Structure formats: C-alpha cells, structure tokens
Amino acid sequence: MRKILIAISFFTRFPIKLKDVSEEEFYDSMIFMPLVGLLVGAILFAVSWVLSYIHVIQLQALFTMIVYIWITGGLHLDGFADTVDALFSARDHKKMMEIMKDSRLGSFGAIGLILLFLTIWSCYTVILPENLLILILMPVIGRYCAIQTCCFSTYAEGGGGLGRRIVEMTKPWHVVLYLVLILPFAWFAIGPVAFFAALGTMVIDLGLMFYLQRKIGGITGDTIGLTIELTQTIFLVVLAVIQANWMLLAA
Numbered sequence: 001m002r003k004i005l006i007a008i009s010f011f012t013r014f015p016i017k018l019k020d021v022s023e024e025e026f027y028d029s030m031i032f033m034p035l036v037g038l039l040v041g042a043i044l045f046a047v048s049w050v051l052s053y054i055h056v057i058q059l060q061a062l063f064t065m066i067v068y069i070w071i072t073g074g075l076h077l078d079g080f081a082d083t084v085d086a087l088f089s090a091r092d093h094k095k096m097m098e099i100m101k102d103s104r105l106g107s108f109g110a111i112g113l114i115l116l117f118l119t120i121w122s123c124y125t126v127i128l129p130e131n132l133l134i135l136i137l138m139p140v141i142g143r144y145c146a147i148q149t150c151c152f153s154t155y156a157e158g159g160g161g162l163g164r165r166i167v168e169m170t171k172p173w174h175v176v177l178y179l180v181l182i183l184p185f186a187w188f189a190i191g192p193v194a195f196f197a198a199l200g201t202m203v204i205d206l207g208l209m210f211y212l213q214r215k216i217g218g219i220t221g222d223t224i225g226l227t228i229e230l231t232q233t234i235f236l237v238v239l240a241v242i243q244a245n246w247m248l249l250a251a
Helices: 002-011 023-054 057-072 075-087 093-101 107-127 134-152 162-169 172-190 192-216 221-250
Strands: none
Touching (some): 134 172
16 A cells, blocks of 8 residues: 555655655555556546536536646656657657757657647547546556556666666566456446457557667656557547447447
8 A cells, every 4th residue: 555655646746745765665666557547537537527517528628638737747748748859859869868868848849749638638529528437547548558568668778767667677467467457447337449449559559669669779767658648648549439430330
C-alpha cells in the first residue's frame, strides 16, 4: 500500500505526505502506474458525470481534459512534447538526446500538443455521450502500455535518469498480471467495443516501441510520457472508429 501511495504522490498532484521514502521504494512504486491510472480514471468519470448535466458535450469534453491535466500536472505531456521535438528534429541520436533533456518547448512539441488536445477533445465528443466508463479505462490503458514498453524494450543510450530504473525493474509477469485484469474489465464492465479498442491499442503500442527502438535505440523517461499520452489517445481514436461502425452494423 505504501508503494502505491508513493506512486500516486509522484504521478499526480495529490499532496500525500510520506516519511523516509527510500530510493528503492520510489523505484519499486513505478510498476503501480496502471493503478494510478485507475484512480485518475475514476476521478475523470465522476467529474464528467457531473458535467454531463450541463448538457453541452463540447464543454463536458473540454473540462474533462482540463481536470486530467490538473490531476497529472502535465507530467507525461511534458515527456510527449520533448519526444516529439526530438523525433521531428531530423538530427542524429546524440542531438535528439540533448533536445529531450532541454526543458524548453520547441515548435514541433507545441504543434504535437495542439494536435493531441484536438484529437482527444474530438473523441470525447463522440464517446462520452455513449459511455462514461471509458474514462476509467483510458488512463489505465496508457499506463499499462508504458509498463509493456518498459518490459520489452531497452533503455536508450544517453537517456539517463528515472526511465532506466523503470526499464530494469519491469518484468513480464507485471505485463501478464495487468493484462488479465484490464481485458476482462473492458469486456464485462464496458463491452466488446472497449475490449477490441484496448487490445488494438496494446498491439499498436508494440509498433511504437519498435519505432522508438529503431529511431533512438530504445526508450527514455520522456518517451515513457509519450507512450502514455499517445496510447491513451490512440485508444480513444480506435474506440471512436469502432463505436461508430459498430452502431452502423447494428442498424
């Protein structure tokens, strides 16, 4: 339980005070990312449910996004932007590593964030009127994909920092455990549309992992952030497409 609280205190803005947190405890807590995602998702569900009573889906979608950004403190969005800046810089490996370590936001990172937000907002306006439970699953999927990537990839040379330790400690049984929890929940609690969207996103994440392996030699702390934000968005896109066509087939 203590390690879960450590993970919550790091990955969210919730002011949890814990005494004498050792370095080992801190790194061990990283494998609980999907559980943090479950907490984030539950809050998003509750907030969006309240917002649904204003009967303006565009505002409901917008404020749900804002709440997500506030809860997470934009932590993973920062990694997303830094990675996009590096990948689209058309530079060599060494320079891309330097760009990812640069705290300044570049033009490609800014464009990437704008496109990401527009995509999420568009998907929310399609999905939320049909099933708010998706908001519980979405952050879990993103953080599961981060665990999956850390397990089956290697750490990029020159990345340094937190990401290396997460990669070293993530084991296949972590992936299997979360997999057997997430997919049945998606099927039985939400429905087959969510199940196939989740499964499709997990497969796409493997493709993203191989792309990062080829492009920069593995993953870093920043690319973990990219993985979380991008796979969450991919999940929403896949879900919106399947949901729209599912309704057509049912008709």
